Amino acid sequence: MSAYFSQILILICIYAIVAGSLNLAFGYTGLVNLGHIAFFGLGAYTSAILTVEYQVPFMAAFFAAGAVAGVFGWVITAITSRLKGDYFALAALAFNFLAVAVFLNWISFTHGPLGIAGVPRPQIFGLKILSPEGYAAFAFLVMAAVFLFMRRLTASRYGRVLEAVRDDALGAEALGKNVFRLKCQCLVASTFCAGLAGSLFAHFIQFIDPYSFYLPDLIVALTILIVGGLASLKGSLAGALIIIIIPELLRFLPIPDHVVGPLRQAVYSAILIGILLVRPRGIFGKVDLE
Amino acid sequence: MLQIENITKNFGGVEAIKGSDFSVVEGRTTALIGPNGAGKTTLFDIISGFVRPDTGRVIFAGEELNKLQPFQRANLGISRTFQQVRLFRYLTIMDHLIMSEDSFDTKFWRNIFKRPRVERSKYEAVLEQFGIERTLDTVVSDLSYGQRKLLQIAMALRRPHKLLMLDEPVAGVNSVVQAKIENLLLDLKSKGETILLIDHDMNFVRRLADHVIALDAGVVIVDGTPEQVLNDSRVLEAYLGV
Numbered sequence: 048m049s050a051y052f053s054q055i056l057i058l059i060c061i062y063a064i065v066a067g068s069l070n071l072a073f074g075y076t077g078l079v080n081l082g083h084i085a086f087f088g089l090g091a092y093t094s095a096i097l098t099v100e101y102q103v104p105f106m107a108a109f110f111a112a113g114a115v116a117g118v119f120g121w122v123i124t125a126i127t128s129r130l131k132g133d134y135f136a137l138a139a140l141a142f143n144f145l146a147v148a149v150f151l152n153w154i155s156f157t158h159g160p161l162g163i164a165g166v167p168r169p170q171i172f173g174l175k176i177l178s179p180e181g182y183a184a185f186a187f188l189v190m191a192a193v194f195l196f197m198r199r200l201t202a203s204r205y206g207r208v209l210e211a212v213r214d215d216a217l218g219a220e221a222l223g224k225n226v227f228r229l230k231c232q233c234l235v236a237s238t239f240c241a242g243l244a245g246s247l248f249a250h251f252i253q254f255i256d257p258y259s260f261y262l263p264d265l266i267v268a269l270t271i272l273i274v275g276g277l278a279s280l281k282g283s284l285a286g287a288l289i290i291i292i293i294p295e296l297l298r299f300l301p302i303p304d305h306v307v308g309p310l311r312q313a314v315y316s317a318i319l320i321g322i323l324l325v326r327p328r329g330i331f332g333k334v335d336l337e
Numbered sequence: 338m339l340q341i342e343n344i345t346k347n348f349g350g351v352e353a354i355k356g357s358d359f360s361v362v363e364g365r366t367t368a369l370i371g372p373n374g375a376g377k378t379t380l381f382d383i384i385s386g387f388v389r390p391d392t393g394r395v396i397f398a399g400e401e402l403n404k405l406q407p408f409q410r411a412n413l414g415i416s417r418t419f420q421q422v423r424l425f426r427y428l429t430i431m432d433h434l435i436m437s438e439d440s441f442d443t444k445f446w447r448n449i450f451k452r453p454r455v456e457r458s459k460y461e462a463v464l465e466q467f468g469i470e471r472t473l474d475t476v477v478s479d480l481s482y483g484q485r486k487l488l489q490i491a492m493a494l495r496r497p498h499k500l501l502m503l504d505e506p507v508a509g510v511n512s513v514v515q516a517k518i519e520n521l522l523l524d525l526k527s528k529g530e531t532i533l534l535i536d537h538d539m540n541f542v543r544r545l546a547d548h549v550i551a552l553d554a555g556v557v558i559v560d561g562t563p564e565q566v567l568n569d570s571r572v573l574e575a576y577l578g579v
């Protein structure tokens with residue numbers, strides 16, 4: 048039973064990081080990054096390939112996962128710098144399709160649709176984390192560190208400027224703020240965190256394939272984000288807690304296993320639509336979805 | 338201080354600016370007047386970098402600005418307001434005032450590790466000076482139109498700057514706020530500010546400006562002292578449409 052709870056806690060931590068970092072870009076800076084899951088996937092693949100194929104120590108692979116995702120985050124902002132609002136969102140979504148296509152087809156590197164199996168459990172400074180409880184503690188530490196970092200950033204004057212960029216980028220430029228650089232930095236920070244979450248995910252599930260980083264996951268991340276509320280890190284934490292736990296309750300109902308999967312998606316979609324109708328700002332949201 | 342040379346701008350067939358030249362002298366108040374659609378705001382946008390001219394140069398403090406981004410021009414010392422007030426709807430008055438002050442807030446790592454102390458009294462004094470009777474924590478979407486305009490001018494003034502550009506600072510506000518802004522500008526003028534302002538109110542312009550530039554259909558028609566320009570038959574014609 049304790050193993051089961053540990054697994055739930057690990058998932059909550061991973062999704063809290065994914066949604067919280069999406070919130071940094073989307074909620075605070077107005078960068079509707081619909082390709083966020085691609086960066087989660089890039090982190091997972093980086094960490095898995097480095098540890099499985101090249102026997103790189105876990106901690107190095109973990110940070111490399113963040114770095115690779117961050118570099119791609121920078122590339123995406125640079126390429127799309129001339130695109131506004133909805134067009135950025137579409138370009139980011141297109142990037143997600145592209146990333147999955149690469150995961151699927153660059154077989155020598157990613158094993159394509161077969162995925163990468165046998166991703167090892169982390170070993171940190173000689174200590175191998177084998178138990179679910181140990182992994183949960185590690186995931187919790189990572190989540191706490193990521194949220195502390197994002198909290199320091201968003202609560203600072205820098206955070207106010209990010210919000211200014213979201214509310215009126217032109218007005219921010221007129222005050223001498225380099226909007227392009229701010230967007231780049233924000234997206235790099237956001238995708239770096241998503242990459243770390245990807246590493247946590249790969250070493251937890253110990254098997255990754257391209258389909259783990261696709262639209263269903265984007266829906267989960269968006270649902271957490273919207274339920275918790277835009278521009279609220281507390282909201283993303285609460286959202287992850289609620290959204291990961293609710294479908295678990297389905298297990299305790301007399302429902303056949305093959306129905307549980309699709310039902311889970313249906314539940315997410317229903318929650319997403321429900322909250323948009325009833326409380327569009329989510330639980331702790333500070334800004335409206337536009 | 339500021340020279341505009343042979344600027345033209347075409348918006349998909351509409352010739353908004355047709356070869357304008359003029360300059361703004363340091364320590365003086367220059368007014369840009371002209372009927373609706375004359376191209377005044379377009380000139381402001383060209384100077385501050387939000388609109389790229391088709392031809393011509395903008396020279397500020399001896400430096401050619403054409404290749405610079407709007408934020409770079411702002412940091413060289415061009416501080417402006419907008420005809421359509423631009424504020425950040427979810428932020429408070431205090432956020433706005435702090436943001437206009439310096440560029441500490443754009444430093445990523447320093448903001449993570451350092452938290453400068455905020456002296457509220459300093460900002461309360463600004464509200465007092467501008468007659469904005471609201472608390473610092475008021476979110477700007479709750480402000481009246483006049484209060485937003487005042488806040489925008491306060492922000493432009495707080496930025497370290499050499500040139501202050503105001504696009505219709507008193508349009509659409511009541512006479513009390515109008516008088517407040519006028520006194521503020523007269524005070525700045527006496528302290529040697531360099532101001533470039535756009536306005537339709539001839540009496541307001543007469544009281545404030547040292548120098549007036551009249552624009553009509555994208556062309557500078559008269560350029561001179563307020564008496565010269567405001568009594569010129571071409572200006573009266575442009576305004577009255579005779």
Ligand SMILES: Nc1ncnc2c1ncn2[C@@H]1O[C@H](COP(=O)(O)OP(=O)(O)OP(=O)(O)O)[C@@H](O)[C@H]1O
Nearest residue numbers: 348351353371372373374375376377378379380420
């Ligand atoms: N972004 C744009 N796209 C197309 N046309 C534009 C654009 N901006 C301005 N114009 C046109 O350029 C001309 C000059 O506009 P501008 O806003 O500079 O006038 P203005 O002198 O500021 O007028 P007002 O007194 O009404 O503020 C107008 O005909 C306007 O329709």
Ligand SMILES: [Mg+2]
Nearest residue numbers: 377378379420
């Ligand atoms: Mg105008």
